[in-house]
Amino acid sequence: MSNESAIDTFLSARASLIQEDRSLRREFSSPNPPRSDKEVEADKIVRKIRAHEAATIWKEEHPSVPHPFPGMEFLTGKSIIVKTKLFEILSKMPKGALLHAHLDATVNAEYLLELAYKYDAVHIRVHEPLDASNLSTNLPEFRYLPSTEFTSLSSLTDPSYLLGSWVPLKSARNSFPSELGGQDGFDKWVVGSMTINPTEAYVTHNTITKIWQKFTSTFITSTGLIRVEPIFSAYIKQFFLSSIEDGVSYVEPRINFLNKYMVGADGQENIPHRDWLVMFDRVLNEVKEEMAQQGREGAFIGARIIYSTIRFITSEELDWYLEDCIALKKEFPHLIAGFDLVGDENELKPLIYYAKNLLRFCERQKEEGVDIPFIFHAGETLGDGTEADLNLYDAILLGTKRIGHGYSLVKHPKLMKTCREKGIAVEVCPISNEILRLTSSMPMHPLPILMNNGVPVSLSSDDPAVFGNMGLTFDYFQVLVASEITGLSTLSALARDSFEFSTLHEETKNAGLAGFEKRWEEFIDWVLEYGKV
Amino acid sequence: MSNESAIDTFLSARASLIQEDRSLRREFSSPNPPRSDKEVEADKIVRKIRAHEAATIWKEEHPSVPHPFPGMEFLTGKSIIVKTKLFEILSKMPKGALLHAHLDATVNAEYLLELAYKYDAVHIRVHEPLDASNLSTNLPEFRYLPSTEFTSLSSLTDPSYLLGSWVPLKSARNSFPSELGGQDGFDKWVVGSMTINPTEAYVTHNTITKIWQKFTSTFITSTGLIRVEPIFSAYIKQFFLSSIEDGVSYVEPRINFLNKYMVGADGQENIPHRDWLVMFDRVLNEVKEEMAQQGREGAFIGARIIYSTIRFITSEELDWYLEDCIALKKEFPHLIAGFDLVGDENELKPLIYYAKNLLRFCERQKEEGVDIPFIFHAGETLGDGTEADLNLYDAILLGTKRIGHGYSLVKHPKLMKTCREKGIAVEVCPISNEILRLTSSMPMHPLPILMNNGVPVSLSSDDPAVFGNMGLTFDYFQVLVASEITGLSTLSALARDSFEFSTLHEETKNAGLAGFEKRWEEFIDWVLEYGKV
Structure with missing residues (x-):
């Protein structure tokens, strides 16, 4: 073969191999529509700005930021991030749903x-x-x-x-x-x-x-301020409103029900769980009405609660919470989205410790005619073969609908395949993972591995009040700057998947998606305008 | 189903799932023999010591080591590592071959x-x-x-x-x-x-x-001392001897041939490449003879050279080196093991820049009747879709025999499959990766992903003179402490694979493996004795 034809053959094999290697990525598969010409154009603008800012603002000396680079430690890099055009663009982007956030850390x-x-x-x-x-x-x-x-x-x-x-x-x-x-x-x-x-x-x-x-x-510290009836409602309202302002149109917060009562207006600990849900529902309707009055119905389609308790309780204690969760589900079927156990997996009890109770919970749901999916935290660890890592097997075997964090999932080829095939989405919280020292920066984060394996992902903020990553713009930013493959279409696939893998019923989900498509188109038009300046 | 039988079913499904998830690991597949009862016992001893040291020496306060943990930053943790029993054990372990080390950084x-x-x-x-x-x-x-x-x-x-x-x-x-x-x-x-x-x-x-x-x-800095005829021979000899003392019985160093001459005893730059190989060969035979005199023939079965130059040269310049490499291979077929291009992939030229020349090199080899496999550095990067990351596609398409580093390989499902199926081993250099800031510590290192995907791995030290990880004991140590799955059998599989994926001819390889099995058995006996104390 001549060297010219050898190189041609090589280049064509190369293009095929790259394509095959990336073929599982969600932006290339349903339910994500093919990209419009406009989106291709807008994507080019964003990539150009990203490259320019990587070579300028991220290379300059900044006071008190010793080693700037795109995707660097969030708490140090934040002061640079907010000055970038890329951040300005992403703050305008519709983000879909927020599927992983702990209510008590959602308001600054x-x-x-x-x-x-x-x-x-x-x-x-x-x-x-x-x-x-x-x-x-x-x-x-x-x-x-x-x-x-x-x-x-x-x-x-x-x-x-x-x-x-x-x-x-x-x-x-x-x-x-x-x-x-x-x-x-x-x-x-x-x-x-x-x-x-x-x-x-x-x-x-x-x-x-x-x-x-x-x-x-x-x-x-914060619970003494939040778990107080008069403050709680205002807190939830601010969470909803600030989410909407950041382009989030649906939220599925985890609420920690460990304490059986919150403090009432009279200063007594006497407000039971059902009243928390009544408050939540009232605020939800209030915000929806306000949005309707402003002609922005589509901007907020709702909120549902993942009932959570902490994985330091005994298995006997867990039974109480499981029954409590069923009772609440029966009274507020539209509000209870699922069940989870939270807390440091490296230090607290593994799922297997609760397996009997959780299996019985599934039976109990059938008896009571309710459906409360597990949406477990699992694999939020650097451990390899530790209990926290093994939680992934148990979460999946217990039928978890999604996985919270799933940081160590990338080590498990069989489990990634299961997630891809069964549609188990991973709630990835990039900034949380970095601040909690699972990764030192975004370029080290394993997210691209999940993406290239076709595992559905929903980007989440986890505890924005503690980390300072309010809304979803910061997390989308860190993901966008840490990969040359990721572009606008990747981000829209992430946003769509946040609806797709929510617990929303088909009809609401489709309405949410339809609203998203409309706002996405407007956003693309805005980027095209922005690019002209 | 009763809750008792439900949990039994669950536990059995769990065991199967874990087994299936780990089924590709090399320690469970040929050429690794089934573990002996003795090895199972020795493995228990090592795990017990690891767990004990994790809970004691790695939790204590140490002067000048602010946050100790197993697998921590090597340069800070080294003073603790050398005090552990685990380190003492691993220093006795036969390590097989060292397949990734740059000669100029192999002697302290x-x-x-x-x-x-x-x-x-x-x-x-x-x-x-x-x-x-x-x-x-x-x-x-x-x-x-x-x-x-x-x-x-x-x-x-x-x-x-x-x-x-x-x-x-x-x-x-x-x-x-x-x-x-x-x-x-x-x-x-x-x-x-x-x-x-x-x-x-x-x-x-x-x-x-x-x-x-x-x-x-x-x-x-160091090249002015090393690339001097009288020193060069002594340097190589020390590299061989110190490797042997650490339990390494075969080495395949990369030698940088960028400079066309080294300085002779007369102080002139007049020693051409062929003379470097003559020196190398002489020292190699010297050391083999010395070992034979000590009755330790099996402890050192040889050394072969990966001809390297630096990826900042032009493609025209590369042609000169490729022809030089062919000429050396013809004169010293037993010494030239392969060809590579080295240097920071993030900053220097990508493989695709040299693709035409490298393809022509393959044709030239056929004409000259020689076989010089590529053994490319590729993917030594945190980049996702950057040129350094794309080097992986090119290395594999060019038929690389192994991959140097392959740090970003874990992002590429198709490429990992190819490596597993075609037997392309990855030369993983844990301590190098950490010091060069690809990972912040061993628990963050992606090695378990390669292992669980059945990608063959050879652990390597890369540049021990610069990093202080002389021999292979330190790298094996960092790997062993960062995973609960990894045990002695994992380490022996790594050592065996370092022979398996070397460029040794079948006969020598088998002799090396046979010698390894003998020393491995002695090592296991030693661990069993050690465990009794």
């Missing part, structure tokens, strides 16, 4: 604190003397007290302060000493106790075990 | 410096004034000078020193000022210029681009 901490300031009943305390040296580790505790227990203490730091006694929130703020930053310092301290900062993630708590300790502490 | 820098001190002809210079603030970035340059050019300068730091002028190595050392650490400081400075330290890898050069700059500089 500053907003939550603002809500708390509205109530005189909110008190705060510390258990160790506060000083400049321990501000980042001395965590506040909050409680919404009955009026009979209100105090007139004025300061957490006065020499007369008795450790462990409650101080009204606003008084504590007003009296916060200037050497700790005064009122701003107070807000910063409280917000810091409910969020993870770059030093924690990348220096002081830079292992999975240590960052999970900090991460868990943020929930312990 | 201290030893190289000792060699250099033996020759008055070795001179050193700097191009910037040396002081305490720039010691780690002001790199020395070495040259073995002809006697006519010897100098009588005495110091690199004397105010009279003219930048860029040569100082005899020993004089420079003797006069190294005490504020820079005196003679020890001199050695430290020189060794530091040829190695990567923890601060460089994990702080100052903590991106792939930056660490590659440091990495490349170590080769530029």
Whole structure:
């Protein structure tokens, strides 16, 4: 063969091999429609901007960002991300559904604190003397007290302060000493106790075990503010509204039902689970109505709850929650979307520990005539063959509808095949995985492996209030900049799959998808305009 | 179904699923023999020690090791690794063959410096004034000078020193000022210029681009000492001997033939490639004889060279090297094992740039009646769809016998299948990948994905002189501690595959394997004894 024809043969074999290797990707398969000419054009614009920004803004020196690169550590790179055109573009993109988010970490901490300031009943305390040296580790505790227990203490730091006694929130703020930053310092301290900062993630708590300790502490702190009847409704509303503003039109949050009651307006822990759902439903309808009034019905098609408890309970205790979940499903069939167990898989109980109870739960559902799919967290680990990794086998054998995280799924060829063939989507949370130290940056993230194996993926934010990745724009951004294969059509396939693998009934799902297609077309037109400037 | 029988059914389905998921692993398939009862027992001992050490030595506080965990950053964790029983065990383990190592980084820098001190002809210079603030970035340059050019300068730091002028190595050392650490400081400075330290890898050069700059500089520095006829032979000999001491019985180093000559004993650059091979052959026979004299024939069955040049040359220049390689193969058929192109794939030319020349090379081999397999570096990158990632398609289409690194191979389902079916082994270099910032630690390394997909793997050290992972014990250690699935039988499968996928002829390969089996059995007996203590 002449060298010319040899190279031609080679190039043609090469093109075929690349195509075959990528043939399972979701953007090339149904239900994703073939790309329009306009989308091809818009995709080129986005790729050009991405390449330009990779060579400019991500190569420049930035104050306090020592090693910038696209897909870098989120908490450090965020200040650069928000300056990019790519971020501006993605913030306009319709994102479909958010399928993996823990309700208690869906509203930013500053907003939550603002809500708390509205109530005189909110008190705060510390258990160790506060000083400049321990501000980042001395965590506040909050409680919404009955009026009979209100105090007139004025300061957490006065020499007369008795450790462990409650101080009204606003008084504590007003009296916060200037050497700790005064009122701003107070807000910063409280917000810091409910969020993870770059030093924690990348220096002081830079292992999975240590960052999970900090991460868990943020929930312990914020729960005293969130699980309070008057605040809870406002919190949910803000979650819905901010999601809508980011282009998310359906949410399926996990709500932690571990505590059997939340605190009522009277300061007593007396609001049972069914009332939580009543509140949720009321806010949901309120927001839908508001959107309708603004002529934006399609922008928000609903919200459903994944009932969750924590995987440190005993199997006997689990039975109570499973029955509770069934009872709620019977009363609120439109609200309960599924069941999950949450918490650090590396440290807490594996699914196999609960297997008997979970199998019985399936039988019980048949008896009660309800359908509550499992939507399990599984494989959120770097372990290979550890209990957390083995959770993937159990989740799939128990019939999980989707997999939360599934970070270690890529190690399991048989399980990836099962997910592809049975349509088990993986809720991938890129920024969460990075901050919780499963990966050090997005280029190291295994997402491309799932994609190239045709495993359906729904991008999710997990705990945006703690990580600072509010909405879905940041997660889409990190994914887009970390791959030369991923383009606009990949992102639209991800967004479509978030509807496809939601628990929505066929009719609502199709309505959601139809609305998405319309907004996607508008978005493409917008990108084409943007590209002209 | 009763809950009892439901759980039984579940557990049995679970066991099958796990088995099926792992069925492609090499330790369960030929040519690996079924495990003996003794090996099963020894494996239990090793697992027990691993679990114990994970819970003790890796959880304790260590001075200057802030976040210890098994499989942590090698340069920081090394001081803990060498204290473990697991390391002691692995250092006794027969390792099979070393298939991926760059000759110029196979002998530790201290030893190289000792060699250099033996020759008055070795001179050193700097191009910037040396002081305490720039010691780690002001790199020395070495040259073995002809006697006519010897100098009588005495110091690199004397105010009279003219930048860029040569100082005899020993004089420079003797006069190294005490504020820079005196003679020890001199050695430290020189060794530091040829190695990567923890601060460089994990702080100052903590991106792939930056660490590659440091990495490349170590080769530029050391080449002035290594590519010198009198030193070269001693260097190779030390590489062979230290490999043997670590349980490696065959090596297939890559030698960089970019420079057409090395410096001869007369200080002139006049030693052509064929003479390098003559030296290599002489040392090889010397070491074999020495081993035979010690009654340890089986401990070293040989060494073959992968002819390499650097992927920054033009395609026209490549033709010269390809012809040079053919000529050497014809003269030294037993020494030339294959051909490769090396250097940072993210920055240098992709294989496709050279495709025409490489295809013609295949034709030329037929004409000349030689067989020189490609053994390409490919996919040593975090890129997804970048040129470095696409190198994998080209390497495979060009018929590569093995893949050097193949770090991004796990993203490519079709290519992994091809590697499994065609027997293309991947030379995985765990510690290299971590220090060069492809992964932050071993638990993040994609090796388990290759293993579970049945892709043959040969563990390798890559550049032990630069990384400090001399021998193969460190790399085996990092792999063993990062997985609960991996045990002794996994390690023996890796070692066997390093023979299986070497370029050795059938007969020698089988002899190597037979010798390995004998030493493996002795090792297992040793572990059983060790376990009793």
